[in-house]
Amino acid sequence: MNILAKIKELRVAGRTSSFAFEGQDDDLRIIGGKLNVKSILEGSVRKDDKRNRVRITVQLINVDDGFHLWSETYDRELDDIFAIQDEIAREVAQALRITLLGEDEKRLEEVVSTDISAYETYLRAMQGLHEGAYVSLNNSVEQFQQVLALDPAFTPAKLGLVNAWSELANTGAITRSEALRQGLPLLETVLAEQPENSGARIQLALFRGFEENTAAAEAEFISALENDPRNARGLQEYGRYLFDHQQIVRGMELIDAALEIEPYSIRVLWAHCQTNAYIQNIDASLPSCARIREIAPDSPLGYYGWALAYLHTGDMARTAKGYADAILRDPDDYEMVAAMCGFWLTLGDLEQAEQWQQRADAIGAGQPIPIVTRLALYKYREQHDLARDLAKQTLDRNIEDRFGSNAGFRGVWAFESTRAGDYQAALMPYREAFPWAFDTPLQVPAPLNDKIFDVIQIAGLLKLAEPLSERPEQLLKISEKSAHQFSPGWGAWAPALAQASIATVRGDRQAAIGWLNNAWDNNWRASWRERLLQDAIISQLADEPGYQELVARFETDMERQREEAYEIMGIAK
Structure with missing residues (x-):
């Protein structure tokens, strides 16, 4: 197939798609329609291990009427298998009446050599x-x-x-x-x-x-x-x-x-x-x-x-x-197992979350994503000292980032430090990761992409630690310009959450709540607790009625979805 695909005059269906029909008894005209081709090359292979020989039968079928355009049988030594492939490719090309010129003819004659x-x-x-x-x-x-x-x-x-x-x-x-x-x-x-x-x-x-x-x-x-x-x-x-x-x-x-x-x-x-x-x-x-x-x-x-x-x-x-079904087929994937802990925390079932976290720890101890969900468990239980200590230990290890895990570790450390009123301590990991944000003059690396929330966090913490500094507003303006740069994988709600954080740092609480409602309207449900209740910036809105109403709306929706999850997953409660 690789040889045939190199001929410009031929439109060859991909190998993976073609072999998806291997061993199936479907009508060739149906298969041809699914692959969007006019001709189908099919064949069979019989091996004689004792004699070290192989018989290959090949036939070319016209998809429109199901009639044979060409057929051939090859009896060869197994050692010649790749020469046979080349021979078949050339004869099929001839059967299709394709004129080969120059480079294409040379490519057609290439042979892969291995046993x-x-x-x-x-x-x-x-x-x-x-x-x-x-x-x-x-x-x-x-x-x-x-x-x-x-x-x-x-x-x-x-x-x-x-x-x-x-x-x-x-x-x-x-x-x-x-x-x-x-x-x-x-x-x-x-x-x-x-x-x-x-x-x-x-x-x-x-x-x-x-x-x-x-x-x-x-x-x-x-x-x-x-x-x-x-x-x-x-x-x-x-x-x-x-x-x-x-x-x-x-x-x-x-x-x-x-x-x-x-x-x-x-x-x-x-x-x-x-x-x-x-x-x-x-x-x-x-x-x-x-x-x-x-x-x-x-x-x-x-x-x-x-x-x-x-x-x-x-x-x-x-x-x-869906994650549970995927894990049945890939039980060693500790990131999916850890994600199940996060989903159950989102839905508000601590018991289920702890069971999944134990599995994640057993097969992925020390890996970034299981640590992220372990921290989420600590925060859910309000075990603040454990959360702060684990975040610090992990940051000190300087492990390679995985899906924004390092931003999560910094965020937990910042949240727990601001709860204790230690704003300079909260800034410590950001000074190490983003020294440019504290330098004078300010020189911003472009693009910020997935670093936007970190930069907003720095602005918010700096405003708490150094109220008279001009740097927070400078960082917020940079973040505003970059708020559209999120990869779509972050979710359609990510730009609204960034704008909510920017408005909170600026003290525009009603605008911030408006952006949070915009995120809700864009189907934001995942990790809502971490962003709404356990974020050093957004949690400053806790005394606002609009914020409290949004929290209540999330809790009601998660209660409904939790019962639905029990039903579709067959969990007795």
């Missing part, structure tokens, strides 16, 4: 990589390493291994720094040998994103897609990159283009599901999640995506249900 056992292990590794679970990804790493032990020159396995490390970092199983340490040297060896390898360029773009080098990341994406414009993974990853950097429309166009090429790719479907969930387009998100569950029932992604769709529309009961 059959390595290739079979490679295919299993790719399957685990696409499933995206902790266990399957770790298994993929081992399998790719086995392949490279058998054939150190097999480039697809090198890229697969690098990709697996990258995905492990995305899941939180390893840090981004670890993924770069493991993967970048191997990736560089591929690029040294094949500088135009589009798969390697796409992975390099992702690594530049890990390094927060946005200009280099975008340049690599563009270079890869100029060389291989129908690369579904490239379109999907670049689309997601643009989406996360506020180019939502263009990003989603690229993801849609990837979905047209690979309608049954778990990765592409996941990107489509996730991005639509973030913009609250649940009618587009849920079908993509359902298709993932259909083609990969053991993957957690179809259930996790379902949960995200409901999270961003404020349905915490179904969010918890």
